Amino acid sequence: MKKFFKTINRDSVLKKVLKFYYNNPGSIDTAESIAKWIGEEESLIAKQLEYLMEKNILNKDKSYAMVVYSYTQDKHIIAAVKEFMEGEGRD
Amino acid sequence: MSEIVLEKNVIEALDKGGDLERLKFHLDKFSDSNAALILFSRSESKSPIQELLKKLKKIVKGYGLKTKIEKIVVERIKDKMQQASRSGCFEEVKSKFKESIWVYPLVHGGANYGYICLIIENGKLSKKVLDFIEDYLAISLEKALKELELIKVHGTLRPRAIALSSVHTVHRLISSTLNMDELLPRLARLCLQVTRAKSCAIYLRFGNYLKPKTAASVDSSEKPHKIDLFNSKIGKALEAGTIVLSKNALWVPLIEEDLIGAIGLKSKQNGRPFDLNDKEILSVLSEQAVVAIKNARLYETQNKILIESLQSLSNVLEAKSPEIHTHPKSFIDLVLAIADEYGVSQEEREYIKYATLLLDAGKIAVPENILKKADLLTEREYSSVQEHPIKGAEIIKKVKALKPAVPIILHHHERFDGKGYPKGLKGNKIPLGARILAVADSFEAMICHRPYKKIKNYSSAMDEILKQRGKQFDPGVVDAFIACANKGKIKRISQRMMEEVKKKR
Numbered sequence: 001m002k003k004f005f006k007t008i009n010r011d012s013v014l015k016k017v018l019k020f021y022y023n024n025p026g027s028i029d030t031a032e033s034i035a036k037w038i039g040e041e042e043s044l045i046a047k048q049l050e051y052l053m054e055k056n057i058l059n060k061d062k063s064y065a066m067v068v069y070s071y072t073q074d075k076h077i078i079a080a081v082k083e084f085m086e087g088e089g090r091d
Numbered sequence: 092m093s094e095i096v097l098e099k100n101v102i103e104a105l106d107k108g109g110d111l112e113r114l115k116f117h118l119d120k121f122s123d124s125n126a127a128l129i130l131f132s133r134s135e136s137k138s139p140i141q142e143l144l145k146k147l148k149k150i151v152k153g154y155g156l157k158t159k160i161e162k163i164v165v166e167r168i169k170d171k172m173q174q175a176s177r178s179g180c181f182e183e184v185k186s187k188f189k190e191s192i193w194v195y196p197l198v199h200g201g202a203n204y205g206y207i208c209l210i211i212e213n214g215k216l217s218k219k220v221l222d223f224i225e226d227y228l229a230i231s232l233e234k235a236l237k238e239l240e241l242i243k244v245h246g247t248l249r250p251r252a253i254a255l256s257s258v259h260t261v262h263r264l265i266s267s268t269l270n271m272d273e274l275l276p277r278l279a280r281l282c283l284q285v286t287r288a289k290s291c292a293i294y295l296r297f298g299n300y301l302k303p304k305t306a307a308s309v310d311s312s313e314k315p316h317k318i319d320l321f322n323s324k325i326g327k328a329l330e331a332g333t334i335v336l337s338k339n340a341l342w343v344p345l346i347e348e349d350l351i352g353a354i355g356l357k358s359k360q361n362g363r364p365f366d367l368n369d370k371e372i373l374s375v376l377s378e379q380a381v382v383a384i385k386n387a388r389l390y391e392t393q394n395k396i397l398i399e400s401l402q403s404l405s406n407v408l409e410a411k412s413p414e415i416h417t418h419p420k421s422f423i424d425l426v427l428a429i430a431d432e433y434g435v436s437q438e439e440r441e442y443i444k445y446a447t448l449l450l451d452a453g454k455i456a457v458p459e460n461i462l463k464k465a466d467l468l469t470e471r472e473y474s475s476v477q478e479h480p481i482k483g484a485e486i487i488k489k490v491k492a493l494k495p496a497v498p499i500i501l502h503h504h505e506r507f508d509g510k511g512y513p514k515g516l517k518g519n520k521i522p523l524g525a526r527i528l529a530v531a532d533s534f535e536a537m538i539c540h541r542p543y544k545k546i547k548n549y550s551s552a553m554d555e556i557l558k559q560r561g562k563q564f565d566p567g568v569v570d571a572f573i574a575c576a577n578k579g580k581i582k583r584i585s586q587r588m589m590e591e592v593k594k595k596r
Contacts, residue, residue, distance in 0.1 A: 024250065026285045026372075028257045028264075037253060059284075063267035068260050070284045073309045073360070 001080045004055055008084070013040055017048045021058065021071040022085045025078075028061070028070040057081065095134065097239070101197070101204040102132045104235035111207075114227055121220055124213040127154040132205040136172045140165050147208070156212050158190045168194060172206050181225055184208075191215050195225060199232050254368070257285050258375050265383040269390035270437060278354075278380050279307040285376065286341070286369050288356040293380075294318065295352040301326065304352075309360060320350070329353050334374060338364040343377040347385055354380065394441075397492060401448035407455075417451045418535060419591035425584045426531045433527065433571035443524040446499035450528070453483025453500070477512045480504055499524035503532060506563045518565075526565040530556060530572050533563070538585050539592045549585055 008015050016038050021027065029037075031046035038045060049069045052058040057077055058069045072078060105111060111128050118126035129150045135143070144165045151158050164186050171182040175196035184192035191211045197204040207228060216224075261281045268274050275293045283291040290308035292315035294301035303315035320326040325342055328335045330350055335342035345352040354377055359365060409417050426447045430440055454462060457479050461472045468476065484501040487493045502516055502525035509517030511529075521529075537552035547555065553576060560569040575581050 024253045026257060026287050027253050028260045028281065028284055029253075030260065033256050033260075037256075061264060061281075063264050065267065066260075066263060068264065073284070075310070075360070078360075 001077075005080075005084045011048075013038075013044050014048045014051065016040065017045060017052060018057065018081065019085065021052075022081055025071040028068050030066055030068050034069065098132050098134070098204050100239050101232070101235050102130050104238055105197070105231060106130055108231065108235055108238070110227075110231040110234070114224065114231075118209075118211065118216075118220075118224070122211045122214050122216060124211050125154065125156055126212070127151055127156050127158075127208075127210040129208040129210070130205060131172070131208065133203055136169065136206060140169070143169065151210065156190075156210065158210060158212060164192070168192065168208055172196075175206065176203055181221055193221065193224075195228050197228065197232050199229070199236060204232065251368075254285070254372055258372060258379075261285060261376060262379040265379060266386070268383075269387050271384070271387045271391060273437065274383055274387050275305040276307065278383070279305050282354055282356065282373065282376060283307045283309070285372060286356055286365075287360045288341070288365075288369075289358040289360055290315075290356070292355045293352065294355060295384075296320075296350055301329065301350075301353050313357075315355065318353070334370055336365055336367075336370050341365040341369055341373060343370075343373045345377055345381050345384065347381045351381065351384065398444070398448060401445060405448065405451045417454070418447075418532075419539065419588040421584055421587040421591060422531065422535055423447045425535065425581070425588065426528060428575045428580045428584065429527050429531055429568065429572050430524075432575045433523075433568060435523065435527075439524060442495040443499060443527060445493055446496040446503070446524055446528065447531075449483060449487055449493070449496060449500055450503065450532070451483075452486050453479035453481070455486070456482035477504070481513050496524075498522045499528060501525070503528040505529065507565050508562050511563075521565070526568050527571075530564050530568050533559075534572070534581075534585075535588060539588055549582065553581075 008018060017034065020034065020038055024037075027034075027037075031049050032042050034049065035042040035045040049058060053060045053069060056074065057072050059072060061068045061070065111130075115126050115128055118128075127150060129147060131143075135146075140162060144160060144162055147160045147165060147168075151160055164184065167184045167186065171184050171194040175182045175194050176198075179196055179198050181193050181195045184194060186192060191214070193209045193216075195207045195209065197206060209224065264281060265274060265278055268277065275295075279291045279293050282288070282293075289310075290306060290313065292303045292306040294315070294317075295304050296302075299320050301318040301320060303317065306315050318326045318329070320330045325335055329342060329344040332344050332346055332350065334344070339358045341356040343354045344350050345354065354373060356365065356369075356373065359369075405417055423444065426443060427440065430443050435443065457475055461468065461475055464472070480501050480503060484497045487500060488497045499522050502511075502514065502521050505511035505514065505516045505521045505525060506529070507518060507521070507526070509515050511521075534552055534556055537547040537555060538549060539546065553573075556564065556569060556572060560566050572581065
């Protein structure tokens with residue numbers, strides 16, 4: 001996870017997406033909607049959502065017409081993200 | 092936001108907004124001197140003189156003013172704060188020093204948020220300038236209040252908007268399936284996700300009880316139990332259509348005229364109690380869940396009617412000419428066993444099922460004497476038999492709901508090597524359902540009676556299927572067939588099929 005958080009620090013959009021889910025853990029939405037909430041390009045957000053999904057931070061759900069992402073339920077990952085985000089706040 | 096918190100926030104917003112710095116810049120120019128602007132909250136104005144003196148001294152020093160702040164001046168400033176509160180206008184503080192001091196009340200809409208103390212090191216400010224400062228501060232205060240309002244709106248409306256968007260997404264996700272076995276687990280998982288509860292169970296009503304049909308949980312092994320609707324507190328509340336909200340549980344009834352089920356949540360993942368937001372979100376989700384469950388049930392009923400109609404179609408053929416071979420009832424088990432082993436999608440499985448039930452429909456269009464003939468067929472008779480998939484497809488394609496089954500019926504006599512009929516399709520160009528049906532149909536033909544063929548025993552039929560792997564049949568489908576056989580499924584189904592055919596004869 002440490003390596004992953006270093007990557008996050010180098011990518012502002014990735015950090016924004018992570019922060020969004022940290023602040024709104026109950027959110028289940030499409031890349032299009034997340035892009036609107038965050039105020040970034042949909043294509044950029046879609047890429048970062050996929051990346052966070054590969055890292056098990058997000059879950060992905062599919063139906064015929066849509067792909068949606070939601071925050072992990074894994075308490076260890078949630079705790080690690082919390083620690084990282086709170087550390088960010090102290091900076 | 093409480094009054095004290097709001098006042099504190101207003102003072103902070105004014106302090107950090109940059110307006111006071113700009114004002115100081117202009118005042119320095121107007122007075123050709125050094126000006127200090129000191130903010131006080133209303134609560135500070137009630138502080139002891141010593142405390143105010145300390146604050147003023149510190150700030151004045153910070154601004155680089157040489158002004159000597161004494162106790163008496165602070166007492167006067169404090170008095171003027173009270174006067175300014177009443178008058179709503181700036182008040183001049185008289186002192187024996189060369190500095191000029193004014194106190195401005197921060198008043199907007201009848202509410203007092205605090206004061207600004209203005210100290211000019213040298214000289215005086217004209218009435219015009221003082222009036223300008225008053226207007227400037229009024230505008231700055233209004234701006235700060237608007238900013239705070241925006242922050243408040245952002246802080247309260249944004250999470251709600253995000254939650255509503257999630258609810259809408261859940262609605263779309265649960266509406267996209269009509270399969271109850273898929274719908275209920277999905278609903279449980281999504282409710283758990285949106286509310287961040289530790290566990291969620293979906294209950295359906297069976298008589299006087301609510302029985303758990305599916306559950307989703309985060310590190311919880313606790314199994315949900317059935318609920319007596321008339322002899323338990325929660326049951327009675329749900330039966331009455333009431334949402335039950337407690338610290339560690341949230342129960343929402345699913346109502347479609349009467350109670351049809353319930354959603355039950357237990358404990359939040361963050362350890363906090365369930366709140367009104369959770370209640371609101373889950374109550375919207377429950378309304379959507381009722382519609383989705385209703386649609387899935389209607390679809391199940393419609394499906395049942397459709398399958399029964401298809402079965403009666405082959406019964407018609409059987410009743411009309413009992414001597415004509417139709418597939419035994421267990422044939423569908425053989426087809427679906429192979430399809431499941433192959434790993435077809437739920438949707439594809441349904442269409443394969445329909446196609447299997449309709450497989451004999453095309454025989455209605457083939458002359459009876461040909462179907463009953465035990466001798467070798469003439470070329471003309473054979474081409475008539477070869478047309479039965481086309482005829483079958485023709486009959487079925489008029490029924491909209493059965494359209495996806497048409498290509499499966501049409502091509503179930505195609506061969507993987509392209510030597511089949513009616514179109515001579517090759518390899519994966521043959522629909523998957525048709526490739527599965529081809530293996531099942533040939534196997535059934537070998538072990539069950541056909542007027543034109545001698546039956547084979549089970550192992551010879553198995554050998555024949557293997558021999559045709561990659562020639563007549565799709566190798567992947569044959570592998571799935573063999574895997575089923577290794578599990579003993581094919582043997583069991585074969586016995587059932589043979590018994591059915593024996594009884595018929």
